[in-house]
Amino acid sequence: MNIMSPVSSANEVDDLMEAGARELYCGVLSRGWSADYTNIAAPNRREWTVSNLKDLMELKNVIALAHSWKGKVNLVLNALYTRKQYPKLCEFLKEVRPMNPDAVIVADPGLMLLIRQMRWDIPIHASTGCTVFNVRAARFFHQMGATRVIFPRQNTVSEMVDLAGKIDFMEKEAFIFNSGCRNIDGFCTFHHGVNEVLKKDSWKLLKKLGLDFRFLTMLRRLPRSTAIKLTRAVDCMPDSACLLNYKVEFDKGGDDPDTKALKSWLESGFNFFFGLDTCGSCALYKLYHAGIDAVKIVGRENPTDKKLRDIRYIAGMLKYLEEKKPGEEEFKSVCRKEYGRVFGYPCGCWCYYPEVLEGEKL
Amino acid sequence: MESAIFVTRTSRLHHWNPTYSRLYYGQEFCERLVPSEADLITVSEFVSQNRVNSFTFVTPFVTEKGYEKLTGLVPLLDELFPGCEVAINDWGVFSYFMEHGGHPVVLGRLLTKQKRGPRILNLTDKIPEAALDHFKMAAVDSPIMTSFLRQNSVGRVELDNLLFGIKREKQDLAASLYYPYGYISTTRICLFSSWGKRHPRAIAACAKECREKQVRLTHRSMPVPLILKGNAIFYEKKELPEDLESLNIDRLVYQPEVPAG
Incomplete structure (x- = not known):
């Protein structure tokens, strides 16, 4: 192999x-x-x-x-x-x-x-x-x-x-x-590289120094719940659309405890931490x-x-x-x-x- | 212009009305939701009773297990809907129907390869025209793919109504345009089914929670809200392109609901 x-x-x-x-x-x-x-x-x-x-x-x-x-x-x-x-x-x-x-x-x-x-x-x-x-x-x-x-x-x-x-x-x-990646690569039609177009050299430098990787490594040493809270609180605008800190809203209802718990779960699934x-x-x-x-x-x-x-x-x-x-x-x-x-x-x-x-x- | 409606469940057949000339039924994103034989029979009865002229059976991408389930339905499909059109979203299923014959095949929107990420809207004045044009086109419209599909008797491709516009040529294959929901991404690691599980990456068993739950995802860098339903993410765009004929789009496929779950 x-x-x-x-x-x-x-x-x-x-x-x-x-x-x-x-x-x-x-x-x-x-x-x-x-x-x-x-x-x-x-x-x-x-x-x-x-x-x-x-x-x-x-x-x-x-x-x-x-x-x-x-x-x-x-x-x-x-x-x-x-x-x-x-x-x-x-x-x-x-x-x-x-x-x-x-x-x-x-x-x-x-x-x-x-x-x-x-x-x-x-x-x-x-x-x-x-x-x-x-x-x-x-x-x-x-x-x-x-x-x-x-x-x-x-x-x-x-x-x-x-x-x-x-x-x-x-x-x-x-x-x-x-x-x-959480999404299926061959069926995912989000774009990567958006931040490089928008932020140009500063983004290239960040990537070249591997700062995103090093930040993720730091997160990994924290308890998972703390790391998720931290990445939800600090919107560090990752390049991948699947890692953005989305606000989740239900189309209908959303006030019962089960729905609130599901909302919290879904939000925890959208953050930079998922790029680990x-x-x-x-x-x-x-x-x-x-x-x-x-x-x-x-x-x-x-x-x-x-x-x-x-x-x-x-x-x-x-x-x-x-x-x-x-x-x-x-x-x-x-x-x-x-x-x-x-x-x-x-x-x-x-x-x-x-x-x-x-x-x-x- | 042919007018079609796409429903994913028998309980949604009530959306049909005689202004449509074609019914799409089936699943694109999840093999667990492939219709049962009873569902196909129900749809067949509905089609007869409501004088539905034309029928398209929509199929998802499939694992080996899903492949067995899906191809196991084909004898009944042959019997109930002889010669019906089949929309394909898996190259293995494509190959199966090429060999099986008897059904015109159209290439589904998971295989026609449009890039759909909405953030391109933030870049329209920041990237060259060639790059923007590239994102308006589908890979399936390259001459080499068009020729391959024609050789295999595929005469139609299924497209989404892109947020940043569509660019096609008259000699491209005839296309259907789905609206108002465009798919962006899909997964087997369904967040609804992995709720409460230890592993966030689990391809977990599910109770088809997606059938009842749908959420909107918003972020300051995303120019439009996203819709998460089941294992797929969508955007919504209601306005249609102005000159459909010049884009060789001759069928509109209306989705009364987000077509996942």
Whole structure:
């Protein structure tokens, strides 16, 4: 099972590979593209400048460095493209092709068709944006030219195990760490990158310094109820629309105790705190034994030290799994202990796949 | 211009009136709400009694479990509504109906890929025209996708009435326009069903609480109120585009209620 790590700079590659990544994924947001479309309509779904390589030269360097470690580089092109973007997209693909990336991650069936029309035999990974929740959908994308399916975050582990057993015609990849979006990525049509357009350089600097990540880490050390109260009280205007501090109002009624309690629950679900990084390491046991080929760590925009800690933690757990061959309960227990040791706080309830922790009792 | 009405539950069939020529019935967002056989029979009887000319069966995205449930309904669908149109929101279900045949397929609004986030309204004077035009278009209207759909005998796509306008060309596939509610996002981690559970990310069992509860979400940076119903978020826009014909929109789909739950 490979660890798929985010990369946002050629300077990170050696460290990421040394830490245990076997595959890297990256996007490119060039000046030429952003002149027409800005960051908000980036050619991939991480619409922040800091998440992306700055140009094709940097991509070339990333590929060369990763290949020198016998690693792979998967180029993310998982936006949804409209008519007028296609000429630019074609031009981009023609420039990228001689650089020999190892795969492209694609969500738009139109782009899959285009790549195959170009007779470019590069492996295509069906992005989480393809929303593959059933075998038939996997077969559809396989017929469109995809060689790997990246399961949506919102498949349960038991569903992925079931799908992995049936999908013997493609590689399979699952999310394992960070950014446990509540909405289904491929069906979510909110925009990211709005704050970068509105606040420009100050926002870029905030992201570059990883201040949002560091604020979330601070929150994580607080009791959950305190952290929620704090993020509701301080409207820090996160970029993601799903994390805004919405005021919740019922269309009808709302005065009875049950409705008030539900309102309070719903409001607690809309705040910056929900952007906390989720962990799915307890699920590695089932995913590994189900034959999942790769696990993805999210967070191209994260600071390098965070990326390295995430890879080392997951690589350590995989090594334990492969070498010690523990039972599942033992593995889950070791995961939780190790998580606390590495990150300095308990994993708490921020699970990618909470049903694994709860033994399917949800 | 064809006029349709979309209801998600048999108890809402009373919204039908003869000014509509087509009835949409079914679910887009939740496989747990896929109609039962009894529901289909009820709708079939309603269609006969009310001389509904045309019928579209709306299907959601589905897991393996939902796929079994949905495809298990198809023999009855074939019998009660032979040749009816099916709106598809899952590529696996698309592939199934391509092979099954017998029903014209239209591509549902979960697959037509319009970006709908309302905050674009805050940026209209801050981004280049090319970027704004991009957000007015649907990815499904790219020539390569249009050609793919035509090859598969799909002649219609389902679109939302975007807050910031729609841009299409005459040669695009015929489109239906849903109003007054546009969907923005959906999840399986339903906040209504996870209420009271330990894990906020749980894909929890539910008692279909969404059928009774609907809330408005407001925030100073969101230019319009959002509507959360069940596992989906919507906006409301009542005004229709002026020149529907030039956008190749030839069907309006009215939703009397927010179409989730």
